[in-house]
Amino acid sequence: SNSLDLRNGAGDENYITCAANGAVSLYYDNVKTFYTNTNGAIVQAAEGGDANLFFYADEGDDNADKWLIQSESDGFFALKNYASGSWETSIKATGNAAVELYHDNSKKLETSSAGVQVTGALNVTTTMHIPDDSNGLQLGNSNDLRVRHDGNNSIISHSGTGDLLINTADGEKIYIDTSEVIFR
Numbered sequence: 001s002n003s004l005d006l007r008n009g010a011g012d013e014n015y016i017t018c019a020a021n022g023a024v025s026l027y028y029d030n031v032k033t034f035y036t037n038t039n040g041a042i043v044q045a046a047e048g049g050d051a052n053l054f055f056y057a058d059e060g061d062d063n064a065d066k067w068l069i070q071s072e073s074d075g076f077f078a079l080k081n082y083a084s085g086s087w088e089t090s091i092k093a094t095g096n097a098a099v100e101l102y103h104d105n106s107k108k109l110e111t112s113s114a115g116v117q118v119t120g121a122l123n124v125t126t127t128m129h130i131p132d133d134s135n136g137l138q139l140g141n142s143n144d145l146r147v148r149h150d151g152n153n154s155i156i157s158h159s160g161t162g163d164l165l166i167n168t169a170d171g172e173k174i175y176i177d178t179s180e181v182i183f184r
Helices: none
Strands: 003-007 014-019 024-028 031-037 040-043 051-056 066-071 076-081 088-094 099-103 106-112 115-118 137-139 145-149 154-158
Touching: 040 051
Parallel strands: none
Antiparallel strands: 003 014, 014 024, 024 031, 031 040, 051 066, 066 076, 076 088, 088 099, 099 106, 106 115, 137 145, 145 154
């Protein structure tokens, strides 16, 4: 046969359609939700719905085994986990816009046309951690400004043009809390 169609008894609702040298389509309640094409497969939702592809490892018997790839009807693409017993976002992407990374359903990093924004509580332990002492944080087109640790000392290095400036709001003070200050 050049085609194979499985339908309900009345013949007005598709279950599966298969075409020779062509697509195989699966239907849910007579809506095509999964089909093959030349380059692979497509998961599609009914009008206004989200397209979902679920992955359940280890028989899906634990919440941490469950993952979801979702194309949301509002234009987002997401990778979600079920570790807490409900679907939480791990990664969210928007076409021609931001990519967001989440930790325990709380956004921690987001791209934008200006670069990257790290979000979280403003303290050393939760905002950003760079474990590489030798390189540290490097800023500028030529890494003109570096903040690093050499194993013994914390170092702020400036190798660009111009001066290294520390600016505060008008009338604000700068405090250096140390037992000794040495100028070289």
